[in-house]
Amino acid sequence: MLDDEIANLREAREAWCESCPSADIPVARHCQRDWDSPRLKIAHASLIDQSPDDSERARILAVSAPESGHWLQALPSRAIGTILDPSSLRIAICLRLGSRICVPHTCVCGKDVDRLGRHGLSCSRSAGRMFRHGTINDLVRRALATVSVPAVLEPVGMTRDDGKRPDGATLVPWKLGRTLVWDATCVDTFAQSHIQGTRIQAGAAADQAQILKRRKYSSLLNDYEFAALAVETLGPWSADMKSFMGALSARLVDTTGDPRAGAYLCQRISLAIQRGNAASVMGSMPQADLLEGVFSL
Ligand SMILES: [Zn+2]
Secondary structure, eight states: OOGGGSTTHHHHHHHHHHHSTTSOOOSSTTOHHHHHHHHHHHHHHHHHHTOSSHHHHHHHHHHHSGGGGHHHHSOOOTTTTOOOOHHHHHHHHHHHHTOOOSOOEEOTTSOEEOTTOTHHHHOTTOTTHHHHHHHHHHHHHHHHHHTTOOEEESOTTOOOTTSOOOSEEEEEEEETTEEEEEEEEEEOTTOTTTHHHHTTSTTHHHHHHHHHHHHHTGGGTTTSEEEEEEEETTSOBOHHHHHHHHHHHHHHHHHHOOTTHHHHHHHHHHHHHHHHHHHHHHHTSOOGGGSTTOSOO
């Protein structure tokens, strides 16, 4: 059909150009995505500009990172452990949308928790930290085993500058003939120590954690392939994490023949973060039997 045969085409094109003044008319005019993308970018930028405070700005940036939404792609199945219990699901959605999670209360550590419930994510007594950390390391170890790269957690005889051991190491070479050594961490997107970075750039807290990890492992960097597997509570990954997961995912696909094998691993890591977040948020509250009905549903 010729352009002049389509009713209101000129008006529609003018309206689109008016709403996207700096964008060019899509070359592939049949492609809906090409028409939508410029408008979505403008709407996204507007959301960030209109953020009422640093935390909201950091939230929008963080949840916009592709890796932050992996858990949303997981097929919820109890049989394979990819289903979130109702409470964890509610908290994961509230954190992502920035909606209220609970009524204000005092954390078990003595600090105030507002209705957004984010304090628990960085609380010194965070209940989900160990679970999240342990699960990510176990998922990485098992994925490596799948691609015939056996690994051990907390390897003996391998210490960083302060005497502590890394989270894991492979028993055979991973890249360029060098053994992989990794250390995982999950830092809070909203923490006061990170908010000045995360309000500007998604993943800034994870990248900062990566820098600190690399500094602590400087004595191992010459002899080993080191990966700082840093993630954030809201989902973004550090550069090391992205690079490592890209390589591991490619090998998983090659080994299993399943083109989605890498995606499944990413989803499980993302789910582990959500479960850890939920445990951290819930952990900021007194025992359930002492505070019945604390949630504002
Ligand atoms: Zn606390």
